[in-house]
Amino acid sequence: QVQLVESGGGSVQTGDSLRLSCATSQLTMTNYVMGWFRQAPGKEREFVAATARFGSTYYADSVKGRFTVSRDNAENTVYLQMNDLKPEDTALYYCAAAPSVFEYFSARSYEYWGQGTRVTVST
Numbered sequence: 001q002v003q004l005v006e007s008g009g010g011s012v013q014t015g016d017s018l019r020l021s022c023a024t025s026q027l028t029m030t031n032y033v034m035g036w037f038r039q040a041p042g043k044e045r046e047f048v049a050a051t052a053r054f055g056s057t058y059y060a061d062s063v064k065g066r067f068t069v070s071r072d073n074a075e076n077t078v079y080l081q082m083n084d085l086k087p088e089d090t091a092l093y094y095c096a097a098a099p100s101v102f103e104y105f106s107a108r109s110y111e112y113w114g115q116g117t118r119v120t121v122s123t
Contacts, residue, residue, distance in 0.1 A: 002026040002112045004095045009117030012085055020080040020117060022095030027076065027112070033101050034071060034078040035110055038091035038119075047105035048093070049080060058104045062088075085121045092116040 004027075008020040022034070035050040049069035050058045057069050068081040078095060096110035103109050 002097075004097060004112055004114035006093065006095050006114045006117040009093060009119045011120040011122065014086060014121060014123050016085050016121070017081070017083045018085065018119060020082065020093055020095075020119075021077055022079075022114060023075070023077045024097070025076065027097055029071060029076045029078065029097075030073045032097040032099055033104070033110075034069075035096040035098075035101075035104065036069060036078075036080045037094045037096060037107055038089075039094070039116075040088075040091040043091075045094070045107050047107070050101075050104040051078060052104075060105070082119070085119075087121050087123055090119060090121050092118050 004024050006022050036048040037045050038048050039045040051069045051071050066084045071078045094116045095114040097112040098110045101109035
């Protein structure tokens with residue numbers, strides 16, 4: 001059974017930074033598109049960022065310039081560096097993986113999901 005394990009969430013203040021990690025031992029990450037999604041209370045899950053197999057990256061407009069997605073294929077880990085955090089970034093953040101996707105921003109494209117790590121940003 002494939003497991004994606006997120007870590008790095010926490011409670012911070014506006015303007016702070018966090019780095020989320022997503023690790024797996026069951027997938028060879030070089031063969032997968034890796035995405036980050038988030039879900040705030042009472043809202044639908046939304047796309048945050050993705051990194052393609054060969055390194056291209058994609059971001060939601062709301063996080064462009066503040067968040068950076070990267071991968072360490074040797075460690076089978078994908079990261080989400082989040083800077084200048086805002087209260088509207090408060091959510092449960094999920095890591096997702098798929099061998100290929102038809103739409104990077106669509107949750108339906110992804111086959112495997114982690115359990116999520118919570119990020120809370122206060123004023």
